[in-house]
Amino acid sequence: MDRFSNVFERRKTRSVKWDMMEMIYQVEDASEILPMWVADMDFAAPDAVIDALKQRIDHPIFGYSYVCDGCKEAISNWLDKRHGWKTETEWMLFHHGVVPAIASVVETFTEKGDRVLITPPVYPPFFAVPERQGRVVVESPLIEQNGHYKIDVNDFEEKLKEGVKIFILCNPHNPGGTVWEEEQLLEIIRLCAKYDVLILSDEIHSDLVFPEHRHVPIAKLAGEDAERIITCVAPTKTFNLAGIQAATMIVTDEGKRLKLTENAMAHGQMELNAFAAAAVQAAYESGEPWLEELLSILSSNMDYAIQEITKAIPEITIQKPQATYLLWIDYRKTGLSESEAMDRLLTIGKVALEPGSKYGKSGEGFLRMNVACPPDTLKEGVHRFIKAFK
Template sequence: MNQHFEQIIDRKNTRAAKWDLVKQLYGSEDVLPMWVADMDFQIPPAVSNALSERAKHGIFGYTLTDKTFSQSVVDWINYKHKWSIKSDWLLYSPGVITTLHMAIQALTEKGDKVLIQTPVYPPFFQIVKTHERQLIENELLLTNGKYEIDFRDMEEKFKQGVKAFILCNPHNPVGRVWTKDELEKIIALCKKYNVLILADEIHADLVYEPNKHIPIASLDEEILQHSITCMSPTKTFNLAGLQASYVVTANKTIRKEMEEMFHKQGIHGVNTLGITALEAAYNDGRQWLTQLMEQLKTNLDHVIEIFDNRTDVNVIRPEGTYLIWLDFRSLNMSHEELKKFLQKDAKIGLNDGVSFGEKGTGFMRMNIATPLALVKDGVERITTALDNRKKEEE
């Protein structure tokens, strides 16, 4: 195990949402937070060094995203995903959710139908509803412990005049990395019904072998021209607080409409330190990412090993992301009872499954991007509470 990922770092009182909101969200300071999707690991040394050097300069005026910076993005996407893009396809943004808000406003009209696949990352619901679009849900099917796309339902929904589809790949929270076959079926339906694809691929770099992330826009020239792809180093390298992301779109008209919407909303790209961090991460973070994935695999294997020996928790094994979708439905608790049990008895803070949609009832999301010792602590808290509950019932 790499020592870099073993160290437990105290993040309390650093304004870390994950740790400093514990009492407010879960009612007690002794709850172990394993919820919001950031890591408890320090960023790559190359990124820390680059930020330190930039800080020493002492001037933080308006900063350009120049050709050298854009080339770092182009090279990373080619290295990691074997997708050759052009630098002029790129737009920069503070975050993927910001980009999706801009896309919905720029590329759809009020009243348009926008499809999402539930259970899914909670902001997707707000992205659609906030801008007065019609929310259409294509529920994923849980079959033999694995989520699949209901293509028959998807087509029926597309027939109703869906304008845009927000694709989440790798999927948050269920951890699927959609296969080439699945993506090609999506492409065929989107082409048949002229549906614009808004692809959230923020977790693209965090995939467990032998799974392989494939950017959907890389598979088809027509879809390349009828889509946007949202990516970022923030999940990959734990840089969320620096607000650096980008949009890939080859369509000049879409790119212009997106750029105009960003400017209309007063959003002008990436901040100075975000630029520094992205460039350093993509240029010099490859070895760190390899070691990170080894650590995440170790953490994941531990969670699965412990829960596989139980009948009261079912782990939906993720193919990507550092998030685990836990199925507690066999406990036959109401969702409110489950939340109270985990908070009060297990003393663990997980993401509420219902926030991902109605089909998240009885589920919780766990973040395992933390030292193995804390993963073990979290799992033990859950199993101990379950064992105590069983004894009380006997």
């Protein structure tokens, strides 16, 4: 557990999380503010990944690179072992992150003015990427019950009837941490097939599922309808490699792969860089023991934060997520507006969280807290949070 106890100084390392708070939160001096917002971890990456990067650096020539068969096989083996999903390496296309992959899919398979369906509250790029491409974002808000979420099947179908071209699924869900059950995934598949809608499934948090729950890749359930599904996976959330920028699109349909490849060529997009490919292969081949240890730490961190915050502030409720390292904090009973809550956190508590409205109107009254940090950092963050609300 020692590797997850070390506190690293991340300021002045070009860290978005630590070095850009003045700009993000519009404060003059963020030097005393503790960041618990953007989804990267304050833990060192697995030794196997660091060793692989060092080995690559030891060769002093950094020419054009490609994703080798060994890297693809490592991804395929991981998906089979962790999720029971058998994939072919020929189904894989690569991009510099899940968000760029989402942008490519939206651009390739829709036209300006086409409708893209999302289920808020949800990861902000699901709104922003289609809108910036001139697409119409259609919302089917999730049903929230005591901090847990489910699809509103009736509303979902009504929105599909409006001529939706793509549905973007967050599986597991960010920010709520819900691991979708097979029944809901099968209903999504059925309805999207009925209305001929492409499913784009962001499964970047699929490895960060706690042992009492099980992630099910939606494509695994789809049978013949798997050809209408494009799944995005990445080791970047799992192994804290966001700055490495690497993601895989699993596309079973050859025609769709060809169209995505043509789109990539139109944008001059190349495959993963030499360092990303090395990191991806090492993470998937050797990172599992590190991940198992991480999940134990994250679960303990969540238990601590939930217990301390709700004990000190009974008006606040927090349901333990089934996945991710993100707490979705319900402060609606405090009576505070979002601007009041954020002001208290930044000026009194000196801690930065994400406001729920960032995830859509249905996220108002919630805050997202990142607890993927050493226990000492977490205790300080929880203390600051309580101070802000007390």
